Amino acid sequence: MNPHSFINRKKQVSHSRRGAAAPQVTSSSNRPSTQVSLAQKQYSANHGKPTRSAHQGQSVLRLNSAEQDTLLRQRALVEAQHGNHAEAITIFSELITRNPSNANHYSNRGLVYFQSGQLAAAIADYNRAIELNPRLDSAYNNRANYYAAQGQFLEAILDYDIALDLNPANVRAWINQGITFRELEMYARALESFELALCLGKLEGHIYAERGRTYHLRGDWNCAMGDYQRALEKLSQTGDTVLPSSTRLRLQVEAWLNELLHPLR
Structure with missing residues (x-):
């Protein structure tokens, strides 16, 4: 790939269009316990000694x-x-x-x-x-998202490439690279990135959504409709549908599908 071919094709894009899968961070679904202070206060009424629950709380403090x-x-x-x-x-x-x-x-x-x-x-x-x-692939992915949001697509593509060289299994980098290629109207390269992302078996709802949008913009409406429907099906199957990011993506896919079905509205 010749990076200089991107220099004259820059255009502004909001970072909100990077998609729900864009950011990269190790996540956790569990809140830390907030009951330690209560455990400390539980004492035996007869002996004035901490109860078993209080000992558990003190072990957390250690x-x-x-x-x-x-x-x-x-x-x-x-x-x-x-x-x-x-x-x-x-x-x-x-x-x-x-x-x-x-x-x-x-x-x-x-x-x-x-x-x-x-x-x-x-x-x-x-x-x-x-x-x-220098080998933290998630940092390159996140920095690439920043560059893409600023319309600095050359820098973004280079950082995505580094992230994927360091970790070819970084599904978020594949998705984000595909979105950036799509912003440059390089639809074939975008589809290639999304197809490689699908091979990893993760975030499939997000990938189908972005690949569907790519087909849509390229004029492959039947392929787009199929991917939009697959995206909605996958997103409804995941356990994080209550999260704002997943809700936003689902609403976005529904809007794209409605745009495809009713282009004159």
């Missing part, structure tokens, strides 16, 4: 540094997942203070900055993450 970091990271990810960006940034900042050489914390905080529209802070964190760990 977590080592790595375990505390894990709980903090899980909490930050849950806050970010629910749109509580300020709280998530505060927690990631605490993690960075505790572990200033951890590239993952910078990449994750950069992602939350990006999602909250603080783009200068986001790119600074992505660059720092890559400086600390």
Whole structure:
């Protein structure tokens, strides 16, 4: 691939069009326990000694540094997942203070900055993450999303390529690369990226949605309709349909399908 062929084809695109699968972060569906302080207060009325439940609470308080970091990271990810960006940034900042050489914390905080529209802070964190760990494929994927949102498609494509060289199983990078090729109207390359992503067996609802949109824009309406319907079926089968990102994607696919079925409305 000749990267210079992209230089004169830049056009502005909102980062909101990167799709629900765009950001890359290790997620957790469980909130840390909030009952430790209650356990500490449970004492035996007869002996004045902590009950078994209180001992359990005290054992939680004796977590080592790595375990505390894990709980903090899980909490930050849950806050970010629910749109509580300020709280998530505060927690990631605490993690960075505790572990200033951890590239993952910078990449994750950069992602939350990006999602909250603080783009200068986001790119600074992505660059720092890559400086600390040049082999962190998720940081390249996230930085590529930033470049694509700024219309810097050459830089985006190069970062997606690096992410995929480091980790060919990075399904999000394949999806995002396909979206970027589509923005450049390079539909064949976009379809190739989506087909490779499908081989990984993950995020299939997202992939069918984006591939369907690519067929739609290319004029292959039958293929587009099939992919839109597959996307809606897959999205309805997943367990995260209550999350805002999945809801937005489902509504987007429904809008695309309606546009395809009723082009004159």
